[in-house]
Amino acid sequence: MTQPTNGSLLQPDYVPGEPVERHFADADLVWTDDEQKQIATFRSEYPTNDGAVMKVLWMAQNKFSWLPPDVIQFVANTIEVPYAKVYGVATFYTQYFKEKKGKFVLDICTCFGCQVCGGYDILHYLEEKLGIEKGQTTDDGLFTIQEAECLGACGSAPMLQVTNGPYVHNLTKEKVDGLIVDLKADKMPGFQSVTLPQDETDLGGNRRSDTEAVTEYQTPPVSETIH
Amino acid sequence: MAEAPSLITGESKAGDWRNYERVILPPVKDLHKIEVYEEDGGYSALKAVVKDGKFDPAALTDEVKASGLRGRGGAGFSTGLKWSFMPPVDPEKPRYLCCNGDESEPGTFKDRQIFEYNPHLMIEGIILACYAMTIKTCYLYIRGEYIDYVHHVQKAVDEAYAKGYIGKNILGTDFSTNIVVHYGAGAYICGEETSLMESLEGHRAYPRIKPPFPAQSGCWGMPTTINNVETLACVPLIVNRGAAWFSGIGPERHPGPVLYGISGHINKPGVYEFPTGMLIRDLIEVAGGVRGGKSVKAVVPGGSSTPPLTWDMAKDATMDTETLREAGSSMGTAGLCILDEDTDMVAFTRRIAHFYHHESCGQCTPCRDGTGWLEKLLSRIESGEGYTRDLDLLLEICDQMEGRTVCALADAAAWPVRWGIRRFRDEFAARCKADSFASSEQGDGSVEAQPVL
The missing domain is CATH 1.20.1440.230 (NADH-ubiquinone oxidoreductase 51kDa subunit, iron-sulphur binding domain)
Structure with missing residues (x-):
C-alpha cells in the first residue's frame, strides 16, 4: 500500500467542487508504519476495497478523536474509495463522531430496559452535575453527554459507556460521582465482568479468574421519572 | 376442522427444568480460555466431524435439521433448513457464512455472555457450519458498542488459529476455513441480515429487497448464510450429544436450550440458561421475583419489537414460538422485560x-x-x-x-x-384530552361531525 502523498491529498485533480474543510495539517494526516501494516491486514480480509472502510474509519477516529471531512478524505485516499462513499458510511453510523466531542463521551443508555430502572435519572443527574444538556460538551472540553440507544446490558441497568469503550454497570448516583472524579484524574474505568446469576449459585460468583473488576447483577434501583 | 387445543395451559413445557444442566454456559470456571475449553471436551465435535468423518456435510445438515434447532436471533427459522438452501458448491464462486452478533434489540443481552464466557463454543459452531456448507470464509459481525467483547473474541479466534482449529488444513485435513471478526459502529439495522451484508461490504447499511435471498445472492453477490451467535453455539452440542438429545429438550416444535435475558423490575436480572418452553411465571420466580414484591403489569417477552403482553395474557404462557404466538406476541430473542404495576x-x-x-x-x-x-x-x-x-x-x-x-x-x-x-x-x-373540536361549532354555526386533522 502506498502512503497517500500529502501534496495532492486534499485537492486531488479528480474531485470537483470546493476543497474539503481543513482541521488537521498535512503533517498530521499520515499513518505510521504500524498503522499501515494494520490497514494492509484489514484490506486483505475483504474481497473489495470498500470492505475495510469501517475498520479504517475506526482507526482514524481513535487517532484523530473525530472524523472531520479532511480525515474522511484521508481515509478515502488510503483505501482508494471515493470520498462520497466513505462520507456516506461515516454519517450512517452513530459511533463515528462527525463533530468534535469532549475528551470523555458519556453514552447513557435510556432505552426501555434502562428507562424503567432509572436511566433517565442518571442522565438528568449527570446533566445537572456537569451543567450541560445531553448532546453538549462542557466548557473545559472534558465531557460530552449523550442519550444512547440500547447498549445491550439491560440486565445490569442503568448503565453507561465511556467514549465507545468500557461499560459501567449498575449505576447509582454515588457511582456516577466516583466515575467523574476518576475521569477528571484521567483514569478510564477498566473492563467489568458481570456475573451470571446462575453462576452465583453454581460457582460462588464470577466464572472468570482473570478479571479484576467484577460487577454482580443487582436489584435495579427505583426510577424516579417513570413512575 | 377441529379446533386445535390451546397451547396456553399454564403447564410448563420445559420438563424437569429445576434440575436442568446448563450446556451453552456450563458452570466451568474460566471456560473462555482455550485450555479449559479443550479439557471440558471442547473442539471434540470438530475433531469427530472434520477429522474422523462422523458426518459428511450433507449428513451434518440433516442432523441439525433433525434436531429441530431454530434460529435464536428472532425469526425462529429452522437452521438446518436454512443451511440446505445453499446452492451446490461451485469452485468458481466463493461462499460466505455470517455470524450475526449485532444484538441491538433492546432487552437482549445474551450473545454478549457467549462472547465473554464461552467464545470457543461459538467458534466451534462456526467451523462446523462452514464444514456443513463447504464455506471458506466466515465473517463474525459484532456490534461496535461491544468493542471490549470484540477484543475477547479476537483473542479467542487467534488462539484457535494457533491451535489449528481455524485456518488452512484444519486438524491436518484438506478442509480450510477462516474467521474474520468484523465490528460495526452503532446501527440497530445491521442486525437485519441483508443490511448486515451491506455493512460488511462497507456501505451504508440499507436492507436489500428479498428475493434474491442471501443463499442465492448474499455478500458480494455470492451465496451466503446468516446465523445468530447462539444458534451456531448450539451446533457443537448437537454433534456431541445427538439430534435426539437436543429435540428432547423443551417443547417438540421449538426445542433446545435457550439463554433468557431477564431485565426490568426484577430482583435478580441477568441471563439464565433453561430449556425453551419455560413458563414466564417460573422465569420470574427464578429471577428472584418482582422488585419490591409488586405485581406485574406487563411482560415484553422477546425484545422491543415483540408486542407487550398484559399479565393476564402472560401468566400462563410459555416461552416458545407457538405458544407465544397464540398468547399474542412472539419469542423474538427471548429477552424478557418485566414491568411492574407502577410502570407508565x-x-x-x-x-x-x-x-x-x-x-x-x-x-x-x-x-x-x-x-x-x-x-x-x-x-x-x-x-x-x-x-x-x-x-x-x-x-x-x-x-x-x-x-x-x-x-x-x-x-x-x-x-x-x-x-x-x-x-x-x-x-x-x-x-389524553377529549377531542378538541369533535363537536365544536364552525364559523357558519354548523357542527363539525368528523374531526379532520
Whole structure:
C-alpha cells in the first residue's frame, strides 16, 4: 500500500467542487508504519476495497478523536474509495463522531430496559452535575453527554459507556460521582465482568479468574421519572 | 376442522427444568480460555466431524435439521433448513457464512455472555457450519458498542488459529476455513441480515429487497448464510450429544436450550440458561421475583419489537414460538422485560418509538416518516397535550407502516405501539384530552361531525 502523498491529498485533480474543510495539517494526516501494516491486514480480509472502510474509519477516529471531512478524505485516499462513499458510511453510523466531542463521551443508555430502572435519572443527574444538556460538551472540553440507544446490558441497568469503550454497570448516583472524579484524574474505568446469576449459585460468583473488576447483577434501583 | 387445543395451559413445557444442566454456559470456571475449553471436551465435535468423518456435510445438515434447532436471533427459522438452501458448491464462486452478533434489540443481552464466557463454543459452531456448507470464509459481525467483547473474541479466534482449529488444513485435513471478526459502529439495522451484508461490504447499511435471498445472492453477490451467535453455539452440542438429545429438550416444535435475558423490575436480572418452553411465571420466580414484591403489569417477552403482553395474557404462557404466538406476541430473542404495576406504559411506549425513530435507516418513507410521527404523537400524549383521537391516528399510522417497507423494522416499530395501545388503551386515554373540536361549532354555526386533522 502506498502512503497517500500529502501534496495532492486534499485537492486531488479528480474531485470537483470546493476543497474539503481543513482541521488537521498535512503533517498530521499520515499513518505510521504500524498503522499501515494494520490497514494492509484489514484490506486483505475483504474481497473489495470498500470492505475495510469501517475498520479504517475506526482507526482514524481513535487517532484523530473525530472524523472531520479532511480525515474522511484521508481515509478515502488510503483505501482508494471515493470520498462520497466513505462520507456516506461515516454519517450512517452513530459511533463515528462527525463533530468534535469532549475528551470523555458519556453514552447513557435510556432505552426501555434502562428507562424503567432509572436511566433517565442518571442522565438528568449527570446533566445537572456537569451543567450541560445531553448532546453538549462542557466548557473545559472534558465531557460530552449523550442519550444512547440500547447498549445491550439491560440486565445490569442503568448503565453507561465511556467514549465507545468500557461499560459501567449498575449505576447509582454515588457511582456516577466516583466515575467523574476518576475521569477528571484521567483514569478510564477498566473492563467489568458481570456475573451470571446462575453462576452465583453454581460457582460462588464470577466464572472468570482473570478479571479484576467484577460487577454482580443487582436489584435495579427505583426510577424516579417513570413512575 | 377441529379446533386445535390451546397451547396456553399454564403447564410448563420445559420438563424437569429445576434440575436442568446448563450446556451453552456450563458452570466451568474460566471456560473462555482455550485450555479449559479443550479439557471440558471442547473442539471434540470438530475433531469427530472434520477429522474422523462422523458426518459428511450433507449428513451434518440433516442432523441439525433433525434436531429441530431454530434460529435464536428472532425469526425462529429452522437452521438446518436454512443451511440446505445453499446452492451446490461451485469452485468458481466463493461462499460466505455470517455470524450475526449485532444484538441491538433492546432487552437482549445474551450473545454478549457467549462472547465473554464461552467464545470457543461459538467458534466451534462456526467451523462446523462452514464444514456443513463447504464455506471458506466466515465473517463474525459484532456490534461496535461491544468493542471490549470484540477484543475477547479476537483473542479467542487467534488462539484457535494457533491451535489449528481455524485456518488452512484444519486438524491436518484438506478442509480450510477462516474467521474474520468484523465490528460495526452503532446501527440497530445491521442486525437485519441483508443490511448486515451491506455493512460488511462497507456501505451504508440499507436492507436489500428479498428475493434474491442471501443463499442465492448474499455478500458480494455470492451465496451466503446468516446465523445468530447462539444458534451456531448450539451446533457443537448437537454433534456431541445427538439430534435426539437436543429435540428432547423443551417443547417438540421449538426445542433446545435457550439463554433468557431477564431485565426490568426484577430482583435478580441477568441471563439464565433453561430449556425453551419455560413458563414466564417460573422465569420470574427464578429471577428472584418482582422488585419490591409488586405485581406485574406487563411482560415484553422477546425484545422491543415483540408486542407487550398484559399479565393476564402472560401468566400462563410459555416461552416458545407457538405458544407465544397464540398468547399474542412472539419469542423474538427471548429477552424478557418485566414491568411492574407502577410502570407508565405511555412513557414506555414513547421510548420504544424514540428508539425506532432513531434507528430507522431512512431508506423507505413509511418507516422513516412513520417512526417519527409515532414518536411525536406519543410524546404529545405523554406530556398531556394529546387528544383521544390521536390514539386512532397512531393505529392508522401503524397500518400504513406494517408490511410496506423493504425490511421488517417498520413492523417492529409499529407492533409495540399498536399492541401497547390495544392492550393498555385506558391508560393511554387517561392521559389524553377529549377531542378538541369533535363537536365544536364552525364559523357558519354548523357542527363539525368528523374531526379532520
